[in-house]
Amino acid sequence: MSTPRLLPADSGIAEAASVLRTGGLVAFPTETVYGLGANALDARAAARIFEAKARPSFDPLITHLAEAAELEKLVGAVPVAVAALAERFWPGPLTLIVDRPTVIPPIVTSGLATMAVRVPDHDAARALIAAAGVPVAAPSANRFGQLSPTRAEHVVRGLGAAVDVVLDGGPTRCGIESTIVDVREGRPVVLRLGALPMEALADAVGPVVVRPGSSGQPVAPGLLAAHYAPRTPLRLAAAAGPAVGDGARRGFLAFRGRPVGEWAAVEVLSVAGDLTEAAARLFDALHRLDAAAVDEIVVEPVPETGIGRAINDRLRRAAATWH
Numbered sequence: 001m002s003t004p005r006l007l008p009a010d011s012g013i014a015e016a017a018s019v020l021r022t023g024g025l026v027a028f029p030t031e032t033v034y035g036l037g038a039n040a041l042d043a044r045a046a047a048r049i050f051e052a053k054a055r056p057s058f059d060p061l062i063t064h065l066a067e068a069a070e071l072e073k074l075v076g077a078v079p080v081a082v083a084a085l086a087e088r089f090w091p092g093p094l095t096l097i098v099d100r101p102t103v104i105p106p107i108v109t110s111g112l113a114t115m116a117v118r119v120p121d122h123d124a125a126r127a128l129i130a131a132a133g134v135p136v137a138a139p140s141a142n143r144f145g146q147l148s149p150t151r152a153e154h155v156v157r158g159l160g161a162a163v164d165v166v167l168d169g170g171p172t173r174c175g176i177e178s179t180i181v182d183v184r185e186g187r188p189v190v191l192r193l194g195a196l197p198m199e200a201l202a203d204a205v206g207p208v209v210v211r212p213g214s215s216g217q218p219v220a221p222g223l224l225a226a227h228y229a230p231r232t233p234l235r236l237a238a239a240a241g242p243a244v245g246d247g248a249r250r251g252f253l254a255f256r257g258r259p260v261g262e263w264a265a266v267e268v269l270s271v272a273g274d275l276t277e278a279a280a281r282l283f284d285a286l287h288r289l290d291a292a293a294v295d296e297i298v299v300e301p302v303p304e305t306g307i308g309r310a311i312n313d314r315l316r317r318a319a320a321t322w323h
Contacts (some may be wrong), residue, residue, distance in 0.1 A: 061137040249294045286318075
């Protein structure tokens with residue numbers, strides 16, 4: 001497989017921005033995962049994202065801005081509830097649902113009248129968007145439904161030459177995708193659990209509703225029941241019991257300690273039991289287990305609190321792919 005141009009995130013901004021302006025695809029680091037970016041004002045460029053990822057046309061993209069002030073320039077009057085959350089959490093791992101402005105082509109929002117938008121908390125990401133001079137549509141830089149990329153090598157291995165340029169900014173800080181919130185009906189509704197914990201939202205705006213699913217066309221990415229999956233079959237384990245002695249090679253993804261029994265490969269998310277560290281290591285650990293030539297990956301859920309809810313959400317959706 002041929003590979004894209006790999007550029008350092010600190011010195012490759014100008015070249016990558018030029019690629020975006022001329023309709024190309026650039027994978028770039030954010031605080032959450034690596035995104036696969038295209039000019040959000042260019043329908044043909046956005047179509048290349050869907051093609052590169054083998055992404056279904058009904059799954060909308062997130063539009064990224066360099067600064068929160070750009071939202072008003074893009075959409076006009078910003079609803080009070082959206083402005084309040086943006087002021088509190090942008091830049092950061094929060095995506096908000098707003099009405100789609102006419103300048104954004106329908107392909108970016110999969111034909112929906114709404115648009116998902118955020119400002120990433122990553123210097124290279126914001127510098128790239130600012131240098132390109134356009135909003136950037138960017139889902140995760142991986143094949144659709146597969147493990148999200150948290151390192152440049154994950155992007156190269158997964159997408160190859162379908163990407164024009166990859167900006168290498170090292171491992172991402174948060175390790176899981178942004179939290180998606182819809183405030184169009186007043187009370188905030190969490191559509192996708194993510195790197196911004198519900199507790200932080202609740203502290204800022206009061207009680208929130210969690211509705212992480214979709215009964216029809218999704219209004220935001222990451223809502224399908226089966227998603228975020230490795231190529232190796234994966235299942236959830238209620239506890240770290242011994243490996244089944246049937247001759248199969250199994251890998252184990254543990255929260256904080258090595259499991260009992262003989263395993264072909266083991267990854268531990270956080271020896272200290274730190275959920276933030278566990279989230280940052282989640283996809284990277286799953287990538288390693290996926291490459292370990294095992295027959296099955298068994299995963300241990302983490303405590304269902306804080307960012308642990310988002311980790312377990314990813315594990316459940318990955319397991320659903322195989323069951």
